[in-house]
Amino acid sequence: MLQIIKRFVHKIFRDIFRTRKVLKVGFYGPPNGGKTTLANRICKDWLGEEMGSVSNVAHETREITIKENVSIRSQGKELIFNFVDTPGIATKIDYEDFLKHGFTVRDAKERAKEATKGVIDSITWLDTMDVVLVVLDATINPYSQVNITIIGNLQAREIPVLIVANKIDLKRADVNKIKAAFPQYDVVGISAKHGNNVDEFYEALFVLAG
Amino acid sequence: MSSMKHCLYWQGEFMLTLQFIPFTEIESLSSDERIEKLLSIVRENKIALVEGTLHKEESAALIKKTMENINQEFRGIEFAVIYPEQNDDAMFKRLRLKLINVLLGNRRGLTIIGPASVVKEIKQDPHKIDLYTTSHEQKSRKVLKQKHNSSSKR
Ligand SMILES: Nc1nc2c(ncn2[C@@H]2O[C@H](COP(=O)(O)OP(=O)(O)OP(=O)(O)O)[C@@H](O)[C@H]2O)c(=O)[nH]1
Ligand SMILES: [Mg+2]
Numbered sequence: 603m604l605q606i607i608k609r610f611v612h613k614i615f616r617d618i619f620r621t622r623k624v625l626k627v628g629f630y631g632p633p634n635g636g637k638t639t640l641a642n643r644i645c646k647d648w649l650g651e652e653m654g655s656v657s658n659v660a661h662e663t664r665e666i667t668i669k670e671n672v673s674i675r676s677q678g679k680e681l682i683f684n685f686v687d688t689p690g691i692a693t694k695i696d697y698e699d700f701l702k703h704g705f706t707v708r709d710a711k712e713r714a715k716e717a718t719k720g721v722i723d724s725i726t727w728l729d730t731m732d733v734v735l736v737v738l739d740a741t742i743n744p745y746s747q748v749n750i751t752i753i754g755n756l757q758a759r760e761i762p763v764l765i766v767a768n769k770i771d772l773k774r775a776d777v778n779k780i781k782a783a784f785p786q787y788d789v790v791g792i793s794a795k796h797g798n799n800v801d802e803f804y805e806a807l808f809v810l811a812g
Numbered sequence: 813m814s815s816m817k818h819c820l821y822w823q824g825e826f827m828l829t830l831q832f833i834p835f836t837e838i839e840s841l842s843s844d845e846r847i848e849k850l851l852s853i854v855r856e857n858k859i860a861l862v863e864g865t866l867h868k869e870e871s872a873a874l875i876k877k878t879m880e881n882i883n884q885e886f887r888g889i890e891f892a893v894i895y896p897e898q899n900d901d902a903m904f905k906r907l908r909l910k911l912i913n914v915l916l917g918n919r920r921g922l923t924i925i926g927p928a929s930v931v932k933e934i935k936q937d938p939h940k941i942d943l944y945t946t947s948h949e950q951k952s953r954k955v956l957k958q959k960h961n962s963s964s965k966r
Contacts, residue, residue, distance in 0.1 A: 722876050745936055755868050755871075
């Protein structure tokens, strides 16, 4: 009898644990791909609040930002996520690029310094993700060493990846080019800014997470 | 073994220094030492042409280390790794490639790392890379094309 109760309690605990399992989803990619724009859209849809600021100036996100316990329903299923927006990963940072956008020399240097730290944090955190969305600007050649490095490291750590080909609202966007560059991966084309194809994105996210 | 150095004059405008690093020179180094060595070359404003490829983890570590080193003089790097015949889908070729890789490890392929101040952009696909440089004096763009021929005949 005691054995049965024990087993029953154990089962309940396990079920609670399982339904409470929260998936940590990282937004990764080079600067300006639209990571924060996408994170904002998701958080607005399901939490009613945004995640961070968006800018056409690269390295807008310079610190890891987390939104916890975002519960999403898609196709009759509900999953809970912790979303982690990360600073865009780059191999170079030139403070003079910030000057061109009207920052003072002091602010530009400060930003550049913060941006270098941000890149380091992004790479360091990569290991801790359950699932990663690699957000790429579909108007840009995807075959870059930064993209290859991010995706290669995720593959080596067996972290599931969904490639988000963003900005499909733009004429020059070429989702097929991204598919051709990373043929082993699922690629979903969306516009994070305008909301095109976001349903398909949620479906792909659930396939990846479920 | 000491490495070879090559200086290229590009239409007499400016000088580009390439330093070739044979695999034997980095083979026995730890990942940290390897990255340190390559970065020290790049920080001297030279383009490192490395025989072999970096591990995936080393590429990530290279980016991290680059970020730690960025200051007003050193603005970062451009780099590209060429994996020969990587996209060949013929079955027996892939098998052969696997065997070669087991035997030679990451000795095959080529890694190019240049300072961002000299190398403006590297455009690559699996078979070819285009390296764009900028003249310090004239800020004009020139292209130096590198074709990898072992895999272009498909
Ligand atoms: N046309 C178009 N623009 C977009 C889209 N998504 C993002 N953008 C724009 O792209 C720029 C960069 O967007 P962010 O969301 O800040 O990009 P990020 O990847 O977070 O960039 P970092 O934080 O610098 O790494 C902004 O100007 C956005 O408005 C899109 O779907 N279509
Ligand atoms: Mg951002």
